[in-house]
Amino acid sequence: MRTPQLISRCLLVLACGALLLLVGGCPKHEDFPTQLSLVTSPRPTDFSITARAGATGGVDYDLSWSVSDDTHVDHYRLYLLDLAPRPELLFETADASTILPINLPYDAQGLRFGVSSVSTGAVESDMATATVPAPQ
Amino acid sequence: MISGKTMRVTAAATAAAAVMSVASPAFAANSILLSALLPGLGQAQQGHYTKATIFGTAAIASWIGVFASQINYSRSVDTYNDQKRIYLAYGDQLKSGTIVKGSDIDATYQAMSDAYNKADDEAKWRDIFVGAVVVTYALNLVDIILSRPDTGEVKEPATSLEVQHDGFRLVRTIRF
Numbered sequence: 001m002r003t004p005q006l007i008s009r010c011l012l013v014l015a016c017g018a019l020l021l022l023v024g025g026c027p028k029h030e031d032f033p034t035q036l037s038l039v040t041s042p043r044p045t046d047f048s049i050t051a052r053a054g055a056t057g058g059v060d061y062d063l064s065w066s067v068s069d070d071t072h073v074d075h076y077r078l079y080l081l082d083l084a085p086r087p088e089l090l091f092e093t094a095d096a097s098t099i100l101p102i103n104l105p106y107d108a109q110g111l112r113f114g115v116s117s118v119s120t121g122a123v124e125s126d127m128a129t130a131t132v133p134a135p136q
Numbered sequence: 137m138i139s140g141k142t143m144r145v146t147a148a149a150t151a152a153a154a155v156m157s158v159a160s161p162a163f164a165a166n167s168i169l170l171s172a173l174l175p176g177l178g179q180a181q182q183g184h185y186t187k188a189t190i191f192g193t194a195a196i197a198s199w200i201g202v203f204a205s206q207i208n209y210s211r212s213v214d215t216y217n218d219q220k221r222i223y224l225a226y227g228d229q230l231k232s233g234t235i236v237k238g239s240d241i242d243a244t245y246q247a248m249s250d251a252y253n254k255a256d257d258e259a260k261w262r263d264i265f266v267g268a269v270v271v272t273y274a275l276n277l278v279d280i281i282l283s284r285p286d287t288g289e290v291k292e293p294a295t296s297l298e299v300q301h302d303g304f305r306l307v308r309t310i311r312f
Contacts (some may be wrong), residue, residue, distance in 0.1 A: 012277070015172040019270050032252055033220055035245070036227045040238055122230050123238045 039121025041073045044098075047115050047128040051108075051135040058105040059135050065098050065115050065128060072119045076100075079114040081129060087114055108132045167280055175276035182285040191279070194272045201265035209258035212251055219248035 044065040051061050067073060073096045079087035090113075093100060114127035171178030176192030179185075223244045226236050298305045 012168065012172050015273065015277075019273055032249075033224065036223070036230070036241070038230070038238065038241065118235055122233055122235045123241070124235050126239055 038123050039072050039119045040123050041070075041117040041119035041125050042068045043125040044076065044115050044117055044128040047113075047130045049113060049130045049132050051133055053135050056103075058103050059107050061102050061104065061108070061132065063100040063102065063113065063115070063130075067098065067117055070096055070098075072121070073117045074120045074122075075118050077116050077118060077124065079116070079127060081112040081114050083111075087127070092118075107135060109134045163285070167285075168277070171276050171280040172273075175272055178280040179276075179283070182280075182283065184283065187279065187283075191272065191276045195269065195276070198265055198268040198272055202262060202269055205258055205262035205265055209255060209262050212255035212258050216248060216251035216255055219244055219251055223248050 044067050047063070047065040049061055049063050051059055053059060063078070065076075075095060076093045076098070077089060078091040078093075078100065080090050081087050091100070091102075109132050111132045112129055113132065114129045116127045117125045119125070167178035167181050169178070170181055171191075174192065175195040176188040176190070179191060180188035223241070226241050226244065229236050294309050296307045296309070298307060
């Protein structure tokens with residue numbers, strides 16, 4: 001076989017091989033990962049704050065809210081909003097009680113609080129917010 | 137001094153050599169070689185410039201499409217892998233009892249799904265362009281193997297019309 005023919009045939013084989021590599025060798029992304037099985041709790045609703053003058057000075061506040069289904073609620077989180085770029089965690093309830101009385105040494109009128117539920121699977125819900133009213 | 141007859145003989149020999157060279161196996165092998173390197177080059181060497189333009193343009197456009205879609209695909213896969221890493225890390229945090237916001241998990245899952253779907257779309261486009269490259273090369277090679285060089289020779293028409301003093305005559309030429 002003459003040299004030009006040999007070279008051309010080799011190049012043809014190489015071209016075919018390259019095309020096969022191109023077709024079969026293109027990377028393909030892997031399969032979609034299994035979705036996490038999350039235990040979630042509902043977002044609190046009807047979050048309200050009532051303020052009254054405290055007997056020992058300061059101001060007493062009663063915070064209350066409700067949830068549509070408390071089956072998977074482990075506890076709640078109380079946040080103070082607007083004073084920092086991110087909500088500041090103030091308090092975590094010990095149980096799934098939906099009433100939280102607190103006493104502050106000052107009038108917190110105008111401050112905004114947020115409450116969220118934490119499920120038994122450690123997933124936190126979105127927040128419900130309320131603004132502190134003037135003491136009655 | 138070169139006589140007119142010598143010049144005619146020389147010109148005829150040169151033309152014959154040119155015709156023989158474009159029809160030789162080495163020339164054909166060289167054309168195939170060029171077409172294997174880039175579709176259209178072999179056709180251009182044989183003088184088929186229209187086909188060369190068509191094959192060359194198709195090959196270049198297909199290759200550009202393959203590379204562009206591969207770049208987009210790689211970007212989408214990178215985004216997907218980043219979001220997947222964050223999403224799976226949420227799972228590890230939950231297993232260890234760390235509280236994670238459900239909205240963050242949902243947002244990450246959505247971003248991961250979007251990146252996955254985008255990667256799927258980009259992969260389809262890449263496959264289309266790869267197919268175009270393969271088809272272009274295949275057609276190009278088949279064409280260069282089957283086609284004969286264009287020697288510039290003007291072929292006589294098989295049918296001709298001769299005008300005569302009392303009318304015209306239709307001539308049909310048959311070659312053996």
